[in-house]
Amino acid sequence: xxxxxxxxxxxxxxxxxxxxxxxxxxxxxxxxxxxxxxxxxxxxxxxxxxxxxxxxxxxxxxxxxxxxxxxxxxxxxxxxxxxxxxxxxxxxxxxxxxxxxxxxxxxxxxxxxxxxxxxxxxxxxxxxxxxxxxxxxxxxxxxxxxxxxxxxxxxxxxxxxxxxxxxxxxxxxxxxxxxxxxxxxxxxxxxxxxxxxxxxxxxxxxxxxxxxxxxxxxxxxxxxxxxxxxxxxxxxxxxxxxxxxxxxxxxxxxxxxxxxxxxxxxxxxxxxxxxxxxxxxxxxxxxxxxxxxxxxxxxxxxxxxxxxxxxxxxxxxxxxxxxxxxxxxxxx
Amino acid sequence: xxxxxxxxxxxxxxxxxxxxxxxxxxxxxxxxxxxxxxxxxxxxxxxxxxxxxxxxxxxxxxxxxxxxxxxxxxxxxxxxxxxxxxxxxxxxxxxxxxxxxxxxxxxxxxxxxxxxxxxxxxxxxxxxxxxxxxxxxxxxxxxxxxxxxxxxxxxxxxxxxxxxxxxxxxxxxxxxxxxxxxxxxxxxxxxxxxxxxxxxxxxxxxxxxxxxxxxxxxxxxxxxxxxxxxxxxxxxxxxxxxxxxxxxxxxxxxxxxxxxxxxxxxxxxxxxxxxxxxxxxxxxxxxxxxxxxxxxxxxxxxxxxxxxxxxxxxxxxxxxxxxxxxxxxxxxxxxxxxxxxxxxxxxxxxxxxxx
Numbered sequence: 001x002x003x004x005x006x007x008x009x010x011x012x013x014x015x016x017x018x019x020x021x022x023x024x025x026x027x028x029x030x031x032x033x034x035x036x037x038x039x040x041x042x043x044x045x046x047x048x049x050x051x052x053x054x055x056x057x058x059x060x061x062x063x064x065x066x067x068x069x070x071x072x073x074x075x076x077x078x079x080x081x082x083x084x085x086x087x088x089x090x091x092x093x094x095x096x097x098x099x100x101x102x103x104x105x106x107x108x109x110x111x112x113x114x115x116x117x118x119x120x121x122x123x124x125x126x127x128x129x130x131x132x133x134x135x136x137x138x139x140x141x142x143x144x145x146x147x148x149x150x151x152x153x154x155x156x157x158x159x160x161x162x163x164x165x166x167x168x169x170x171x172x173x174x175x176x177x178x179x180x181x182x183x184x185x186x187x188x189x190x191x192x193x194x195x196x197x198x199x200x201x202x203x204x205x206x207x208x209x210x211x212x213x214x215x216x217x218x219x220x221x222x223x224x225x226x227x228x229x230x231x232x233x234x235x236x237x238x239x240x241x242x243x244x245x246x247x248x249x250x251x252x253x254x255x256x257x258x259x260x261x262x263x264x265x266x267x268x269x270x271x272x273x274x275x276x277x278x279x280x281x282x283x284x285x286x287x288x289x290x291x292x293x294x295x296x297x298x299x300x301x302x303x304x305x306x307x308x309x310x311x312x313x314x315x316x317x318x319x320x321x322x323x324x325x326x327x328x329x330x331x332x
Numbered sequence: 333x334x335x336x337x338x339x340x341x342x343x344x345x346x347x348x349x350x351x352x353x354x355x356x357x358x359x360x361x362x363x364x365x366x367x368x369x370x371x372x373x374x375x376x377x378x379x380x381x382x383x384x385x386x387x388x389x390x391x392x393x394x395x396x397x398x399x400x401x402x403x404x405x406x407x408x409x410x411x412x413x414x415x416x417x418x419x420x421x422x423x424x425x426x427x428x429x430x431x432x433x434x435x436x437x438x439x440x441x442x443x444x445x446x447x448x449x450x451x452x453x454x455x456x457x458x459x460x461x462x463x464x465x466x467x468x469x470x471x472x473x474x475x476x477x478x479x480x481x482x483x484x485x486x487x488x489x490x491x492x493x494x495x496x497x498x499x500x501x502x503x504x505x506x507x508x509x510x511x512x513x514x515x516x517x518x519x520x521x522x523x524x525x526x527x528x529x530x531x532x533x534x535x536x537x538x539x540x541x542x543x544x545x546x547x548x549x550x551x552x553x554x555x556x557x558x559x560x561x562x563x564x565x566x567x568x569x570x571x572x573x574x575x576x577x578x579x580x581x582x583x584x585x586x587x588x589x590x591x592x593x594x595x596x597x598x599x600x601x602x603x604x605x606x607x608x609x610x611x612x613x614x615x616x617x618x619x620x621x622x623x624x625x626x627x628x629x630x631x632x633x634x635x636x637x638x639x640x641x642x643x644x645x646x647x648x649x650x651x652x653x654x655x656x657x658x659x660x661x662x663x664x665x666x667x668x669x670x671x672x673x674x675x676x677x678x679x680x681x682x683x684x685x686x687x
Contacts, residue, residue: 015597016592016597016598016600017597017600017687018686019685019686019687022685038685038686039637039638040637040638040639040640040682040686041633041638041640041686042685042686042687043638070591070592070622071622072577072578072621072622072623073577073578073621075575075577076575081577081578083592083621083622083623085592085597123577123578140619141591141619141621141622142591142592142603142619142622192686193597196596196597197595197596197630197634199596199633199634199638200638202634203633203634203635203636203637203638204637204638206636206637206638207636207637207638
């Protein structure tokens with residue numbers, strides 16, 4: 001599974017420009033699926049099972065897109081001004097390297113500091129793509145870029161850009177691989193534009209019209225020096241989301257996850273995330289409403305070029321999803 | 333270019349009528365009426381939906397027609413009177429995003445009868461040097477309509493009173509955002525090419541949250557959508573001679589194609605198609621600087637199972653103030669680009685996945 005994670009995290013696909021990662025994911029899932037389709041917003045919708053008898057129509061959502069930058073101006077000397085796609089803090093930008101979807105590479109620099117105690121906002125930074133003038137700059141206004149950072153295998157811990165949410169994508173691909181049979185009609189939906197508007201999950205949920213929605217995404221941790229106060233750590237198992245900044249998980253989905261984990265003896269953690277949200281927020285309000293929840297993979301340094309997860313948590317997340325999808329579900 | 337619709341006196345007169353009409357979000361009847369009058373004779377179907385959108389269908393002919401939703405919002409930013417303090421003095425709130433610093437001293441039209449009013453301010457004779465350094469907060473401003481009549485009531489809306497003027501290559505008016513899009517869309521319906529079905533949505537309540545477009549897109553369920561709007565041109569030179577790097581768009585550079593705004597990331601297939609259309613037909617265009625702001629496309633792309641969408645705007649200076657400024661040539665180029673794009677649209681455009 002590590003090589004899959006490496007392949008997924010070393011692909012560049014910021015929100016709205018997910019075609020490269022979609023091609024990678026499709027190659028993985030096509031041999032395993034009963035049906036594969038791509039919808040109007042670029043969501044990759046993969047069905048497994050027919051939901052005969054007791055089965056439910058279940059939608060899993062893991063987002064393929066990643067945070068990125070978009071060129072807003074190329075100045076006379078070929079320096080590229082930019083704005084962000086998704087939530088990027090200026091602190092993580094200085095010195096970062098980026099790759100444009102068209103292949104151009106660049107490093108991020110900033111204007112002279114008047115005050116070293118104050119971080120530059122984006123409009124005082126620029127991307128240097130090695131051009132000498134606007135004319136020979138390989139980047140045009142509207143071109144999109146993502147962080148460039150190689151995958152790092154530390155053994156138990158894995159570090160990469162775009163673990164958010166390629167690790168969720170990897171968990172879903174691996175679940176599909178390991179899911180021998182299911183009573184359900186399961187839609188593995190690899191969604192687009194989560195980092196900007198949750199637009200992919202919203203429209204995919206309308207199209208799939210599920211009875212149950214579960215997103216698979218990263219969550220923050222409270223296990224670093226003087227970090228956020230949060231009851232989630234790396235290595236203690238996948239996290240069952242109860243609440244985040246945008247949604248309240250359906251208690252029946254929470255119970256289903258916890259029951260499945262306990263009966264299969266899979267470690268898990270209870271998650272209450274104060275900020276941020278995930279695709280479940282959009283799924284929950286699709287059409288006439290969908291009971292939804294989220295299985296989270298704990299992750300340090302989210303929305304930086306070096307996001308860290310624990311390999312054990314990843315494998316346990318797969319085990320839990322396989323356990324959840326292998327048996328009938330009762331939401332009563 | 334095949335049968336490009338012209339912008340002549342008739343079209344200018346219509347734009348003037350549209351800009352001078354008052355249609356603050358939630359009470360768009362005046363502009364709705366103009367749209368209905370213009371398009372009723374030639375629409376295949378025309379109706380007003382539950383929220384007040386005008387939905388017009390103009391079918392093409394032949395096989396394999398894309399169903400193309402074209403959108404322009406009929407509402408404008410303005411004010412609502414919220415407290416009657418007697419003698420014609422009213423406290424008010426803003427409707428849509430307005431810079432409170434720009435309101436002082438402006439004339440307004442109040443209510444459906446367009447009664448004159450003014451957002452008054454203490455004259456310079458009586459202000460102190462300190463007062464003149466500060467902007468006046470909204471809760472200290474009042475609309476003064478004068479006593480008498482009692483025709484003005486709490487809950488009435490008000491809009492800037494600016495009258496439309498054409499000066500050489502430019503137009504000055506209130507509500508260019510988005511009456512210039514409405515005028516463009518009316519011409520596109522009147523000159524709709526036969527290879528597509530045109531689904532024209534003249535939407536309400538864009539300025540307060542894209543509410544009309546959301547339900548219009550659900551009703552039309554189109555194959556793709558283009559929002560036609562007006563976007564700021566912040567293109568004046570910098571006071572210190574440095575390079576202006578945040579102009580958003582520039583006047584005289586043609587229609588602005590959106591790549592990314594706060595509400596959506598345009599469909600790359602449509603962005604490329606519009607740019608190609610411009611290149612093929614020698615119509616100038618520009619890319620709007622990615623960033624904040626947004627159009628009805630922010631709601632349309634999320635309708636039902638998703639709608640490939642893009643926005644095209646006529647650039648204009650001084651948006652959401654009493655007097656906007658746009659260029660006739662940018663308007664003409666916008667109409668030409670959109671018409672040429674419609675004319676060459678086939679299902680091939682969406683045959684491949686979004687990439």
